[in-house]
Amino acid sequence: MDWLYPPSCAACGKKGERLCTSCQQQIIPIDHQQACPLCDLPAVGHLCPDCQSQKPSFDLLRSYGVYEGALRQSIHELKYENDLALADTLCHLLISLYKQQNWTIDLICPVPLSPQRLRERGYNQSALLAQLLAWAVSTPFNNKALIRIRETRSQVGLNAEQRRINVKNAFAARSKIVQHKAILLVDDIATTSATLSACAEALKAAGAEKVYALTLARTVHLDSS
Template identity: 45%
Template sequence: MSSPVRPAHAWYRWIWASLDWLYPPRCAGCDQPGSRWCVKCQREVRRLDPPLCPTCSQPVSISGKCSHCRISNPCIQRVRAWGEFGGALRRAVHALKYRRNLALGECLASHLGDLLVEEGWQVDLIVPVPLSSSRLRTRGYNQAALLAYPLSLAMGISYRPKVLMRTRETQTQVGLSVASRRANVQGAFAADPSVAKKRVLVIDDVITTGATLHECASALMQSGAKEVYGMALARAV
């Protein structure tokens, strides 16, 4: 991380380092003991580097929007994902999603911090993509928050998970076509008026088509946000 370590973030990292000492971790990508995320798995990640579609982070051959975003023209300012969803990174995302690996979230969020510095986006608030209340009840936590919270601590940006809500249940996006994914999340979010005139960064674990982030952006813009950006750990390519 290129920014200086802030006290709240240092404390948060210290807690996880102490737990690692008490209970030696295993790598979320390959299950080898010794670290939460090993050097081998880190090297295996295929970073998504430009040229990428500016509004969904899909690799494109010439810089500019992808064919989907050219048609749908989402109201999100920019979107960036760190790595290709596959191999060790896919296993790590699953560990966040289904095994509540908080320490791993802390570790992987540093890559989002690096991307934020690289992109130079200026944002006022960090918000995770919300889960529906019923899914939150069954899972007990929101995996996007496991990335968004440590990112906010590391960057010294206000964390505001409650300003964006799901207004209705949506089907899981897994296995749906591009058009059905869009229809599935359309109008599924609402934002608090306190986002007015703010630049908001929305964090998700995985981007598949960008439909979820685009719907979050449209809810935030409707509540008066000045600009909305999106970031995710991985993107399906």
């Protein structure tokens, strides 16, 4: 297929690769040593102010890179272009991040889209990433463990507190699937991590024992989302 339709870089458009080497090198990795031990936001040796004021429901969140430049551009392409090959390229970043963790995971789940958003877009980019990661690390994947039980407005433009309220009780998890398990949640981006925390809360209410989260990108300034 690449011979018939030569790929081009999702970030700069150069022909040849889905994400060219020079764009990949521009991605700024999150420095986990200089980050909040819970949620990966910049903070050294202590919990970040967000986690101090409201502890998230997940046990740990790690993100690969800062949501800007080439990473931001390629996630945008993934979201709106349904490019499976690009999902595969980006998933390699998640795989390397996953392998740096010392987690024992029973089940990998994506953050679900609302049924309405899913109809509009036709696919869930987080489910693509989660499925590819699950294959790569030979771990069960489940797309139905976690569901969105109500529509939420876009988080863009909301502050941390508004985001928390916006996604509160928006998710539910199926006990039969998640009970007593260590779950890995996968999403493309984390901003305040309010969505991941709401998902983790639902999973734990349904009996999940541990909930970890991985995202490709992390917004480190709220207004840039």
